[in-house]
Amino acid sequence: MSFDWSYAASLAPVLAPALWVTVQATLAGTAIALTLGLLLALARRAQNALVSRPAAAFVELVRRTPLLVQLYFLFFALPAAGVSLSPFATGALGLGLHYAAYCAEVYRAGIESVPRGQWEAAAALNLPRAHTWLRIVLPQAIARMVPALGNYVVAMFKETPLLSAIAVVELLQAAKIAGSETFRYVEPMTLVGAIFLVLSLVTAKGIRVLEARLARALHA
Amino acid sequence: MSPIVSLRGVRKRYGETEVLRGVDLDVAPGETVSIIGPSGSGKSTLLRIVMALDEPDAGTITIDGEMPWAAGAKGRAASARLRRARERVGMVFQHFNLFPHMTALGNVTEAPVRVLGLERGAAQARAREHLARVGLEDKAGSYPAQLSGGQRQRVAIARALAMQPKVMLFDEITSALDPELVGGLLALLRELAQQRTMTMLIVTHHMKFAEASSDRVLFFDRGMIVEDAPPAAMFGAPRDERVRRFVEAISAVERGG
Numbered sequence: 001m002s003f004d005w006s007y008a009a010s011l012a013p014v015l016a017p018a019l020w021v022t023v024q025a026t027l028a029g030t031a032i033a034l035t036l037g038l039l040l041a042l043a044r045r046a047q048n049a050l051v052s053r054p055a056a057a058f059v060e061l062v063r064r065t066p067l068l069v070q071l072y073f074l075f076f077a078l079p080a081a082g083v084s085l086s087p088f089a090t091g092a093l094g095l096g097l098h099y100a101a102y103c104a105e106v107y108r109a110g111i112e113s114v115p116r117g118q119w120e121a122a123a124a125l126n127l128p129r130a131h132t133w134l135r136i137v138l139p140q141a142i143a144r145m146v147p148a149l150g151n152y153v154v155a156m157f158k159e160t161p162l163l164s165a166i167a168v169v170e171l172l173q174a175a176k177i178a179g180s181e182t183f184r185y186v187e188p189m190t191l192v193g194a195i196f197l198v199l200s201l202v203t204a205k206g207i208r209v210l211e212a213r214l215a216r217a218l219h220a
Numbered sequence: 221m222s223p224i225v226s227l228r229g230v231r232k233r234y235g236e237t238e239v240l241r242g243v244d245l246d247v248a249p250g251e252t253v254s255i256i257g258p259s260g261s262g263k264s265t266l267l268r269i270v271m272a273l274d275e276p277d278a279g280t281i282t283i284d285g286e287m288p289w290a291a292g293a294k295g296r297a298a299s300a301r302l303r304r305a306r307e308r309v310g311m312v313f314q315h316f317n318l319f320p321h322m323t324a325l326g327n328v329t330e331a332p333v334r335v336l337g338l339e340r341g342a343a344q345a346r347a348r349e350h351l352a353r354v355g356l357e358d359k360a361g362s363y364p365a366q367l368s369g370g371q372r373q374r375v376a377i378a379r380a381l382a383m384q385p386k387v388m389l390f391d392e393i394t395s396a397l398d399p400e401l402v403g404g405l406l407a408l409l410r411e412l413a414q415q416r417t418m419t420m421l422i423v424t425h426h427m428k429f430a431e432a433s434s435d436r437v438l439f440f441d442r443g444m445i446v447e448d449a450p451p452a453a454m455f456g457a458p459r460d461e462r463v464r465r466f467v468e469a470i471s472a473v474e475r476g477g
Contacts, residue, residue: 120317121313121317123271125380126303126383128334135334139321143321218320
C-alpha cells in the first residue's frame, strides 16, 4: 500500500475549515475552563458551605465521569430543558465544563502554594481582601499554575475529536467523511494525526515560552 | 497617660495547645518593650494578637482605643473595626514576607497607595525616604530575590514604617539572618527606639539588645508573663528562677561558650 501524496494534497480544502472548527472549539473551551475553573476554585475555598459544597460536588462529578457521556448528556438534556444550542456551542461548553473541573484543582494548588506569610503581610498592611487576591496572591500563583494549565489546554485540543459524536464537523469527522467518499482512509487519518502532533508541539512550546516569561516578569 | 496597647485576660489556643494562658499587659505610648523567653512560650502569638492577625479565644485587646474584635460585630462593621485597629499597628516578620513579584520600591508603595490613598508619585517619594532611613536608597529597583537577607529585612521595616503606625511589632527579625548581618539590624532597631516616635514591641533572643535598648522587658514562659521589669532588674536581679536560668543559658551562647 502506498501513500498517495496527490490525494492527500487534495484533502487540504476539506480539512482546513474543519481544523478551524477544532481550533475554535479549543479556544472557546479554554476560555470557559480558565474562567469557570477560577470561580470554582474560589467557591471551594468559601467559608459558606452553601457555596463550597456544590462547587466541590460539581468538580467531583465532572472528574469522575467520561467526557463523552457529558457531551451526550448536554446534547440531549439541554434541548429537553428548553435550551437550544448549536452542536458546536454544546461541544465547546462541554469541553469547557469538563476542563474547568481540572483547572479548578490546578488553581487551588497554585493558590495554596503561596505562603501564608504573604497573606499575613498583606493583612498587617491593611490591604483589602480583593486587592490581596488580585495583586499579591494570584500573580504569584499564576506563575506556578501555567505549566499545568497549559497541559490541560493541549489535552483538551486532543480531545476535540469527541465532538464528532454530537455532530460537530471537526478535524476527525471531516477526515472520516472524506474517507467514506473514496474508501481511502490512510491519507486523511495520517494527515489528522500529523496536524494534531504538530499543533500540540507548537502549543506546548508556546506554553514553555510563556512560563519562562512570566517567571521573569514576576520574579517568582 | 492611658496605654496604647492593652490586653486583659487574653487566651489563645491552637488545636490542643493553649499558647496564651491569660495575659494582662499595658504598654504606654512611646515605650520600647522587649519580649524574651523560651521558644514556644507564646511570644510570637502575643504579637499576632496585637497585630489582630489572630483573634483571642478569651479576653479583650484594645489598640489606641480601638477593639479589633468587639463582640457582636458582624460583616462590614466588623471588618471596618478590624481595619481601624490594624491601621495603628505595623509588623515586621521573622521571614520578611516581602512580595517577591514587586521591587523594593513597589513593596513600600503598595499599601500607602491602596490603603492610605496617597497619589503614586507622593507615595514613591515617601517610600524612597523610608528606604534611605533603613540604608537602602540605592536598592529601590531591586527585587527581593536580588537582595541579601539583611537587606530584605530592611525593606520589610521600611514597608511597615511607610504606613506610619503608632505601634511597631518586631517578631524575631534577626532569626533568619546570617550572624554577620544581625548587628546592623539591631543597630537600626536601636535607632528607631531612640527616636521615640513609635511604641515598639520586640520579640528577641538578643539579651544584650534587650538590656541596652528597652524601657521594659517581659519574660514569657508557657503562655504567661512570668516577669515584667525594667532591664536592670530583669537582668540584674530577676525574681523568678526561670528568668535567671534562661538568661544565663542564652548569654553563654552569645559569648560563644
